[in-house]
Amino acid sequence: MLENLEELNLSEHDEMEGEIPIGIGELSSLRILNLQCTRICRIQRTINMLHHLQTLNLRDCHVIEVLPEFPTSLTSLLLESNSLLSVPNLSNLTNLVELLLSDGSRNTGKSNLITGCNLWWIGRLSRLKRLDLNLLNFPTPSELASLSDLEELTLSHLALETLEKLPSSLLRLIVKFFRIRRAELLPSCLILSNLSTLEFCSGEVEDIPLDGLPLLENLTVHDCKLLQRLSIPLELRKLRQACVACCPELVMIEVGGLLKSMESFSILRCVSLRRVGGLNELESLKYLTVRECTSLESLFDASCTNIADDCHVDIQVCGDFIKDFAASYQHEIYSKRYGEMNFLDTSNKST
Template sequence: MNHEELMDEDTPKHSKVLTMQMKEMDLKDALRLFSIYAFKMDYPPVDNLDLSVMGQLPLALEIIGSQLCVLTLERLSLRDCHMLREVNRSIGKLTRLKHLNLKGCTGLQVLPGEVGSLEAVDEIFLNGGHHNFTSLPESIGNLKSLLIFEVVNAYICQPPESIGRPRKVKRLSLKWCHRISLLPDMPGGTKSLVELDLSHTGITELPNSLGDLKKLEKLFLVACKIKKLPESLGCLRSLINLDMSLSVQLIKLPDSIGNLEELKVTKMDSCRVEKLPRSIGTMKKLKESNANCSELEGETPAEIGMLSCMRILELSYTKICLLPSTISQLPSLQSLKLRECNALGELPRLPTRTTTESKLSRPESLDPRRMMRQEWAMKRRIDRMMDLRKLEILALCIDNVTSLPAEFSTLSQLKDLALLGLYLRCVPQISSCLLRLKFVSLYGIIKLPRISTLKQLREFVFSQCSLQEDGFESLGVGEIEKLEHLEAVNDLTKLHGLSLPMSLKVLYVTGCKNVKKLPDLSHLKKLRVLCIKDCKELTEIPDLAELEPSPKVSISSCDSLRIMPRTSNGIED
């Protein structure tokens, strides 16, 4: 800018403009100014420096980086400093540093080799990074005090060979590092490793030295590209948790897996493993095994009955055709999930202590010549299920079963019951302890028990069911003193004479094409939500003005409605 540009219209022509050079602030004063703004003190704290709030101040980061050598820090957090391109090499002089947090530093391109001089550091967290950040320094192996090393969602192509050298490291994570395809050997120096997370990496093979990790308790291989596990896996005698979920290329488990005597949890959901090894029976402490949506097929090994600690067994959406009778020997079994196991012909007798959940699946389509045989098999499965006297949650969705056994009423601990898409002629009496009840698509129904005896019922859903002429209102809903949530969906009755309990808080009436008028609602002082939808013949809704506070009312697609209810909160349409 020249002198003429600096002069405005009011400046006399004979005036002179003097140009002065501003003195540059030295680093010491700049650091003091920054500290006053960031920390309300003359200098940064000497032991704990958190710059996570300074992500958009590159000048401040440059100043701090050049002055690291004068700080006796123990904790340094640069979290979410998106403008940070590199960590100053002087970081190697922070001999007291124990914690380094670089999470969310998406612009970071280089981690200097001087990091390996941090003799006291025990935690390093690195999350994200620039796409040019493709490698870690080999000096990582010099971190003798390192306990936790977490590198997540980084672009590194290969971890350094020295990554397994730190002797004290307990947790190592390379999660979401998609470009890593090979894990270096894990030498004896990593004997202290307790947790190894390789989830969502591109790793295709694990080294045999994996078996040297004698103290490893948790191994996460979620969504990896591994095709097989090494036999040395069986040497991990301290392993407690093994998660292989979503590793869709994994096709076989090694027989040595039976040597994992401390293993408590295995997860192999959506893997391509077709068979469980018979050695599974030697894992005496196994409590939970999940294999949902896997390629398991054929017979489940009888040795599974030797797992006395097994509490949860999930085999839903698999191709298994037979569960062994030895499953009745699992005294601790609480949950058995077999949803959509279409090839499963029958269910063996289950231990009576099973209490949590048993869901049986809809069988695959059958031709008429096999219908009777299939109905017999399904009925047998239902009969055996009634041995579960401590069952709390039950959802039945089975075709070709027209009745439930009388023992149904002995499920005295049942809290949640759903009957879905059945051709039942009648339903036996239901446990009075029930809290939630759903009748959905009971097409062939003739008679339902009066639910007025369910004094503890809180929620009742009645959807697309066929009833006797008395219909929905014959069930005694108005006598359930604790009912809070009621849904009537696609009911064919007119709801005449239906009484509602004073405890009701939520009422849904949807698709009831024969309903012309809703029952009286003036006594529902606790009503908070009223939703009316697709009731084409509905002409009148009772007045709601007396309800305080007024409920939230939603009305849609009720074409014949002529009289709208009065309400202080208005109506959503």
């Protein structure tokens, strides 16, 4: 009877520990096997007998050290383990569309991987559309450039010095826990004509070039501790949403004029930020949020702003003047009212 079973979901069962029974290979019709958040430490080689298996979920299986050979039928493989000792050779899984490989360093900041492992085989997975690599200090494989169908890519904790080029097919790119202080390699890597979403998180970088991204719609820059200036160029004519947060050394943000597509702009907890240039021209802006930027001196010139009357503005804890003013309107005000009051108040102070 079990030979007809197509889906087996054992996720979140802490009592699941030890080895997967050798009889797993007898579930000949199994298509989906979900073992997320279990304590299994070993997967039997008989799993390779599951010729119809398409999805194998091993997220948060932090006791697994090594892996057997998997059936070539797999289209989705999700693996995350703090105990992982080596990165398996997955060159035979040419049907994979989705792949997560994580040594758990995203949460722990450390890895048990044996040095010398590499991902030379990843270029053979030509059908990949979604790839998430979280491998501490692992060289970024140059073979990524050959994945012509890849649409979503997340790189966490990898050494980016070996990154040469990314596939132009990318629609979404997330880079986390990285170190490139002067972003010397980023310009050539970020010429991505189809990219719509870009996120930089927890990186040591002094500059983030944003040229060569004509279709970018969503931009997030978070916890980049060395970043001092950020320029959003006019070339990003499709940009609709931008969020800059927790960048303690950031002094200035410059927004290219006539970015008519920008609808939402958030700036949060950038304590050294003094100036945001170019906000005047954001005529399509619907939401402006600025919070806990305690060194902020100016946002826009209220006497000539093109920001729409119905733009929702939320400003909190941004220096004594703005903080007190925002508080009197319960932290939520409209741009024209804010602009007029700000401009008049500045005039009064000068007399």
